Amino acid sequence: MPGHKRLVSALQLMVQTPGDLFVYWEVSREFLKIARIGLRDSSAQMVLLLYREESGQTEQAALVPLDQDLFYGSHYFSRQKPWKTYYAELSLSYKGAFFTLLRSNRVLTPPVELGSGEEKPSVPVQWQDVTPKLPFAYSPEEERGDT
């Protein structure tokens, strides 16, 4: 159970084995409230989606309906393909379409026994951007001279 007071909603995808991926998500109440109030469709169901990028195309690799709004949870995706790029989405499913709440990082499953002629995935896995800091942000302690 996440113990952080002010949760930054997150969806994180991780590689377990060449064919297995793990994802966890954490969604704050305020975050989900924005989405629910905005959508105004109480029948929209929370779903977990896994996408695979292959030969320049993106295809849905898995869809996991969630019974209710889950503020945190995790899932293992099995029987996936080695040496492919994946990302996950936590979405609200409504009237046959999906509204994305969160999109995960992209991961590359490792290859297994590369054969000849295998095409190397062209999409690199990227680090998450770090939001820059403001170097001269005011601090109350500085103002009071408590340095």
Add this chain to the structure above:
Amino acid sequence: MATRGYLNLVLHAHLPYVFEADERDHLEERWFYEALTESYLPLLNSLYRLAGERVPFCLTLSVSPTLLAMLANPVMAGRFDDYLDRLIQLAGSECHRTRHDEHFNRLAHFYLERFRSLQFAYRVKYRRDLPGALARLHEKGHLELITTCATHGYLPLMKTREAVRMQLATGIKAFTSRLGFTPRGIWLPECGYFPGLDEVLSETGLRYSFVDAHGLRNAFPAPQNDVYAPVRTETGVAFFARDPETSAQVWSVESGYPGDSDYREYYRDIGFDLDETYLQRYLPYDVRVNTGIKYYRVTGKGNHKELYSPERALRRAREHAANFHFNRTKQLEHLAAIQRQPPVVTAMYDAELFGHWWFEGPDFIEEVFRLTAEHAGSFALTVPSRYLDEHGPAETVSLYHSSWGEGGYSRVWLNPANDWLYSRYHQAESSLVAYDAARRKNGSEKRICKLAATELLLAQSSDWAFMIYTGTTAEFARQRALRHLENFSCLEEMLEKGEVDLEFLNNLENRVAGLFPDMDERFAPGPAFELPRSFTTPFVLMLSWEYPPQVMGGLSRHVDDLSQALTKAGQPVSVLTSLGEGSSPFEMNGLVSVYRVAPYQQAGQEIDFYKWVIQLNLVLYNLAQKIVPANHYTVIHAHDWLVAPAALALCKTYQLPLVATIHATEFGRNNGLHTPLQHLIHSHEQQLVQEADRIICCSQFMAREVRRLFDTQPGKISVIENGVRPDKVSAPELTGPDRRRYAGDDEELLFFVGRLVKEKGVEVLLAALAQVFAVRQKVRAVIAGKGPLLHELEEQAGRYGIRERIMFTGFLTDEERNRLLATADLVIFPSLYEPFGIVALEAMAAGAPVIVSDVGGMSEVVEHGADGWKVPPGNPAALSVAILMLLDDRKLRLQLGNSARYKVIDAYSWDELAVKTLLLYQDVWQQAKKISYF
């Protein structure tokens, strides 16, 4: 001498940090004392013996920073002395207890002598300084000493580059501080590698590392020499891979050497065999523990065990060493014949295997080295840097995710038993990146940040996830991980609240004293905005759906100009906005820090515009959560309903006051609410107006509209006009061929610029132009801007028969617009609804004579006949009359233009408006916090 190849023996020594400052007989600390007694000291003795006899040998030894810290810890040195004393006493007691049994008694004496010898070596020979002893072997060329990550954190499952770098950099720094030299290579914890790790290794100056066999065999392209030559990646870092043959011969449970029947049985220790009352005199624990005194040998797979014979076991170890040496000779002979690059067999093991799990292991290694020296023509020993100096890596490949754990990937550290760790690790990683110690000027805050980093490092130790998975001391591991994460949370709370608990800090520091000497406080050196001067007031956080270079309408320019003016007045501003083409996620725009983020789906393609706006609010909210805690924001300023959900949520989350600017209303734009979407937008506007602490409107017209529509309290609304920067609109007029693109040399030019939407009244303008063009031939019009009505307006112009005399330019750059403003004979704004009319103000600032509808904010700005001309809205006839009259009166046009320019410069400067806004922020802040602030 030519060699057939090389044996590269690599031992990795690691223990998690188990020092407990306040607990003298802490149970898990025994792991360290046991490893010292059974592995590290015996191995060191073997190596020093060889060195003393001048037997040539070399191997690579990785010593983890946590182990190094414990080896150098004077308190633990004292405790180890006590531990050895107790062991010697116990062995002595065993000698007495077994005095009537020749075989057991002989073994008891064996252990007594052994422990005394180890004690002598530790105290006298090495002077309790094992790191120093290792360093001396390194200096002599017998050891290539390297290290691993700070706390042996498993890198492939970390979320941020900063966390990975922190593990590596802290480990290297700790090693360097203790031993006086920088390691050339690194042992990756669990040989865990993932794509991109080599970049971080390269940044930290490392030359080489190791992966498991399949990690190299599955490289792209496939390596030409299998695992028998190192490779490099694009970054230049070299990788050696574990040889499966040498691995199986030692590690295999079924066929490996350690399982031989003559070797000492690990699981038959007197600590579990003898009476507890007897043992308690020597062991200060409430539970049974291994003592290191074991009387039995493996014997076979069953429970029956025969008595151990050290002499027989030593003979066996030597036989196995000979077998190992023979196999390496044949292996390298074969490899040398088939590959061009001199083959190197990299035999990688945990150091603790030798001595602790496999009691005779150190003897085995010693004998392997003796045999290698004796048969120098067979193969040579090497270490990675020596091999790389002489032969270099064979080829360049790309490596992928792998480890040497069970299954070859990450299953051991990521499975249903321990996967709960990672959300907590990752949250802490993200927080730490925000709370970078290097930014802190305050001494207490620096101290807290460094401690928080240490606690996260300790939480990340791969040992915890491993123990939880295997079930061995799982509860201890769970408690350790949680304890460090809880400590991190407490420290984070201290930073946020500014409440320092000195006792807590002192206790933590006491526990980790000496663990990471000279820890680099720049452990999270991510990108930082550089501000040329220091602001002394907290930041205002502005939310706007558009900001340059994303420009749909006046709002973008308003936010840009306002934020620039505020920073000029000394009020720092951060803007959160949408990321579009041509913009970057983070930038400094003058002194304004700009953060941008894009919704996940595309409006109009995957989701409709409204849902896109909601998604924008979700990503803005999430982005704000990464920056608000790390900086000091005191007011949130939202612009229009488009960012209302995020703004309202942020105010609630961080208890910050909210100022909202209402630039226009949905009701006003559409002259009523006619569709469900318009009602929806209206409800967002209503909520924003009701929940904001203060509202800003740009004109009295807008203020009245907001009061009427949303039943707002008196005094809640302030009117602060839009401003304009004359320097941003001044440009030379078009001449020659440039002008002829729009109109002939003898033709007059009429100009409209704005969004092509209903409320801008362009249809009215076209109807008026039809009348103008009917009576005046030498005049043309330019209609600039984009919007949903473009096609319809073009068709309307066609129906009027005036299409040829009107140019629809679409989007214009600022420069093109400014030049047209300078050139046009008249600039016309026939709006039906206009909260303010910033574009008209810009035209006035450019000195253009303007005709405006007598509506909304424009009506307040323009003084009819003095600095502009007003006409009734929606009246093409009146507009056409005004156009024709002004075209006939050049002198009046010049006069209007000049007056307009002076008026705008005088009354609508952003400097003045910024001061008004600052005063409003101050007032809001005072109301919210009941303190005098500025």
